[in-house]
Amino acid sequence: MQSQSGLPELPNGGRAVGGPPSERILKPEDFVSRHSNGLDQFFSYIKGESGLSILDLAGVNQANVSFITNLGHKIYSEDFLRGLRVGANGDAQPRVDAFLSQNLNHREGSFDGVLAWDVLEYLGAPLLTATVERLARIVKPGSYLFAVFQAQEKAESVPQYSFRIKDSKTLLVADRGHRKPEQVFNNRSLEKLFHGFESLKFFLARDKLREVIVRR
Amino acid sequence: MWNNKRREDEFTPKAVPTPPIAPEPKKEGLPLSTAPIKAPEHETSRGAASIGKSVTIKGQIFSREDLIVDGEIEGAIELNEHRLTVGPNGRVRAGVKAREIVVLGTIDGNVEALDKIDIRKDAKLVGDIKTARIIIEDGAYFKGSIDIVKNETPKPTAPRPQAAAAGSATSPQPAPVSANAVK
Numbered sequence: 001m002q003s004q005s006g007l008p009e010l011p012n013g014g015r016a017v018g019g020p021p022s023e024r025i026l027k028p029e030d031f032v033s034r035h036s037n038g039l040d041q042f043f044s045y046i047k048g049e050s051g052l053s054i055l056d057l058a059g060v061n062q063a064n065v066s067f068i069t070n071l072g073h074k075i076y077s078e079d080f081l082r083g084l085r086v087g088a089n090g091d092a093q094p095r096v097d098a099f100l101s102q103n104l105n106h107r108e109g110s111f112d113g114v115l116a117w118d119v120l121e122y123l124g125a126p127l128l129t130a131t132v133e134r135l136a137r138i139v140k141p142g143s144y145l146f147a148v149f150q151a152q153e154k155a156e157s158v159p160q161y162s163f164r165i166k167d168s169k170t171l172l173v174a175d176r177g178h179r180k181p182e183q184v185f186n187n188r189s190l191e192k193l194f195h196g197f198e199s200l201k202f203f204l205a206r207d208k209l210r211e212v213i214v215r216r
Numbered sequence: 217m218w219n220n221k222r223r224e225d226e227f228t229p230k231a232v233p234t235p236p237i238a239p240e241p242k243k244e245g246l247p248l249s250t251a252p253i254k255a256p257e258h259e260t261s262r263g264a265a266s267i268g269k270s271v272t273i274k275g276q277i278f279s280r281e282d283l284i285v286d287g288e289i290e291g292a293i294e295l296n297e298h299r300l301t302v303g304p305n306g307r308v309r310a311g312v313k314a315r316e317i318v319v320l321g322t323i324d325g326n327v328e329a330l331d332k333i334d335i336r337k338d339a340k341l342v343g344d345i346k347t348a349r350i351i352i353e354d355g356a357y358f359k360g361s362i363d364i365v366k367n368e369t370p371k372p373t374a375p376r377p378q379a380a381a382a383g384s385a386t387s388p389q390p391a392p393v394s395a396n397a398v399k
Contacts, residue, residue, distance in 0.1 A: 076361040
């Protein structure tokens, strides 16, 4: 069953809950192919280079590892969502310093690119601000960050997605359930969030997802 | 006519011969060749050393055979030509180097698998991976970097191109070998 956006919904419609998505194992039939202008732009920026170090914040999966390493790059995997589940310890959000020391403890200029996917949406405001500041330090100047945000500014619950790279322009996307967003974003709030970066580019798609490419 | 007809209840089943017991594999002595012998895939699980789940080892482990770890290891593990399997109860807090690594339990340490690393769905690996191939099942937890290093077989060096003669290019002729040459 597909929603109006064309992306899959859970058979029961899902139930809005707070917090990061569930850990259920996804099956191939859960995934729907989706063209991604943002991803296309991200890979076009690093085209022709090899040996780069790419940070993936949404945990590891075979598709993303294979794609990045087949391009000749190194991939570094962090699992923010698991970090939120573990670090929250019954609270809505974990402590900022503890979370960053566990999940983004890297030297300055460690990475040539970041695939943030939609994980930044799960962070409460203080943690989100601190995370973006840390990201600005640990990536090299001139490198790019790709992130996805919900474009529905007034939604009570939004789908939580798992993203797999099919090719440089195509994502496989699976719905993990619904949740209440930590905060809503529009172009203005995203510009403010990434004020420490050099530039920002938006790609708005029909499936109500806003893709963002940020240049450090 | 009636004598020839055999009813089912009169049928006496033949005794089923028991299958012959497979002879023990012939144990061979040390081969004369110094080239390493690679055991076939299906034999790698047989003859593997194993560390049970109640065993804890602190130190360095060097193995010249496959190793299965279901206990706790702290230190370093090295099996250059063999496979390391960290079982579902296995907890390894060590740097690991092996030909092939299969993880069903936990590894906390940097890992180098010359051929392949296979991280199963309930496994947990924290550390940097260097390998030629990697398989990660959904549900596995991994934190660290993945560096794919292909094992390339050395290619024969191409003959040096000679200065082209006017109008034609010829490949260099091999030096003649006399019949009495000593090999």
